[in-house]
Amino acid sequence: MREYLLDGDHQGRPFSHRARALVYKRAKDLESAQPFGTDLDVYSSGYEWINHAVMARQDEVEDHRVAVGEGGCRKPYSASLLNISAMSFGALSGRAIEALNLGAKLGGFYHDTGEGGLSRYHLAHGGDVVWELGTGYFGCRTPEGGFDRARFRDGAAHDQVKMIEIKLSQGAKPGHGGLLPGAKVSPEIAAARGVEAWADCLSPAHHSAFGTPVGLMEWIAELRELSGGKPVGFKLCVGHTWEVLALVKAMLKTGIAPDFIVVDGAEGGTGAAPAELSNHVGTPLREGLVTVVNALAGTGLRRRVRIAAAGKITTGHMLAANLALGADWCNAARAFMFALGCVQTKRCHTGTCPTGIATQDKWRQWGLDVADKGPRVHHFHRNTMLALSQYVGAAGLESPAELRPHHLRVRVNENLVLHADELYRFLAPGCLLDAPQETPYGDWWAMADADSFAPRRLETAARSRAQLSA
Ligand SMILES: Cc1cc2nc3c(=O)[nH]c(=O)nc-3n(C[C@H](O)[C@H](O)[C@H](O)COP(=O)(O)O)c2cc1C
Structure with a gap:
């Protein structure tokens, strides 16, 4: 009631009514042009824009991509500039995972499995998959919960698996493992994770496959080898600055570098997290991104390692702003949930999601039609990429890769505007x-x-x- 009758367009959290309405329109492939001028307050602090050029370029819908692992991997990958961020089968329903993967297939972008392992739903439609390994090593774990090389090799050999992502942390709950209660571990979820059905399923707070920055680099090299030469990277929400610098020191010491780093912001989403961790632990995306960009640039490693950014991204502007700050591509989780029909009831942790997206209840999933929602996921991606192309054209650039910090301007207060650099x-x-x-x-x-x-x-x-x- 509050949402539909009382809240204004710019109210609603974490995503405003306006932000969600834009995703819904783009997903349904409806006209998303805005009449009468902006209704944003361009003099309020935090307002930002990208500078346009006198000699703007005709915007062309181009499928801009970025090469990952070229030179260092036998099977490099060409990634879209917008992909589906990690969300596990378990947090999301089988039908939601299927629709996301169908969208990824139709649009030629990737779908991250999340730490819950590679399920049959990820593989049903042939979309590109990034296999995420969390601390529970689901899908490639020993009975004791450690990393199992042989199982990893088998899973990673799948043609749909294009890259491997080690999860160090996630913005919404950094430094926290997790427990999927036995009651939720159905035989299907147990099969995807490689655990016992109906028994509590624990994700420890940190990895057991390595214990030092050098150990992580050595493990990356091992995973690259075991996967037959696929790009391997890691995802983190930035915590202590010295840890990020320790990671680049380890790259220098070993000569081994990840093919990519995904920087997740504290503003990122989750199925469920302790309130304090969600609200007050972890670096927000922009500060985290700048730290990682600086660590790599400052050590001469920037050209070798690609950077992805994730955290509340829903529009072409947000893509462009993160690219300007140094990201090579972006990932989004909840925006793609909106494309599937999520109405932000925030009941992901209860199993009672009314849209069938974040629940394992078969009856609730019944209305989620994969053949209808898969194309919506594709449309949202395509229309957002079109918006990015228009942006880049307006700035007089040929490619989003040319966006630099000086293209982004941010209003600090009523009288002060700064370029991002x-x-x-x-x-x-x-x-x-x-x-x-x-x-x-x-x-x-x-x-x-x-x-x-x-x-x-x-x-x-x-x-x-x-x-x-x-
Ligand atoms: C329902 C849900 C489940 C998620 N599960 C995972 C996960 O398994 N592994 C992970 O690294 N991140 C997970 N995330 C975090 C997202 O991948 C992403 O890092 C973060 O939400 C930023 O994206 P967003 O702000 O676009 O939602 C999840 C997010 C959501 C909303």
Whole structure:
């Protein structure tokens, strides 16, 4: 009642009525043009825009893509600039997973399995799949819950599996494992996860396959080999800055780098999470993205590792803004749920989702028609990519890959507007190697250790700096 009768267009959380209405229109392939001018307050803080060019280019609908793993992998992948972010079978219904995968197939973009393993629903329509490995190693686990190489090799060999994503953390609940209560572990979910049916299914808080940044890089190399040469990356919500720097130090030390890093923001979604973790743990997307971009650029690794961004992305503008800040592509989860018909009742954790998307109740899923919703997923993707192309054309650019921080302007307050490169400090290539203390990351860099996720004590770090300069 409140939603439909009382709330204004810009109200409603986490997604406003206006944001959802745009996704619904694009998914239904309806006219999404806006009459009469913007109803955003362009003088309010946080308002942002992309600069346009006098010599704007005719916007053309182009399927811009980004190459992942080229040079380092036997089976590199060409990714769309917008893909379906990780959501497990278990959090979502089998029919929802099927419709997402059908949409991915129709539109030529990828569908991330989420940590719940590769289910038959992911494989029913032939859409590209990114297989996510969480701390429970679902689909490739030993009976004790560790990582099982042989099972991984079998799953990763599937032709539909295009890349492997190690989940370190997720923005909505960083630093938290999870427990799927036995009552929800149906035989189908148990089969996808490789666990016992009707028994509690635990995801530990951290991985057992590695314990140090160097260990993670070595595991990445092993997964790349076991998968027959597919790109391997990891997903994280940025936490301690020294950990991100420890990861790049490990890349330098081992010579092994992930093919991609997905940066997830604290504003990201989940099926269920403890309120405090959802509300007050984890770095929001933009700050996290800039940290990862700087860590890679500052160590000369930026050209080798692709970066993806996820966190409340629903429009062409949000895609463009994240690309301008340094992402190579973006992923969205809840926007694709809206394309399936989600009405934001926020009952994902109760099993009583009225749209059949976030429930295992067969009766509730009955109305989710895969043949109808799959094309909606495709339309939402296509129309959002068209909006991105129009944006890029207006800015006078040939490709979204040319978007840079100076294209994005942000209103800080009524009287002050900054370009994104004035708002955030971007590091020059290699400067963390040459003169870390001249960057804002100097002390974090000294604390970062390729052989441990724990910080070096600053006095120890200062001593090793002194030794280095001597
Ligand atoms: C229902 C649901 C289930 C999710 N399950 C996973 C998961 O299994 N693994 C994961 O890494 N992220 C998971 N996420 C997080 C998303 O993949 C993504 O990182 C985050 O929601 C940002 O996307 P959004 O803001 O576009 O929803 C889930 C999100 C939702 C809404």
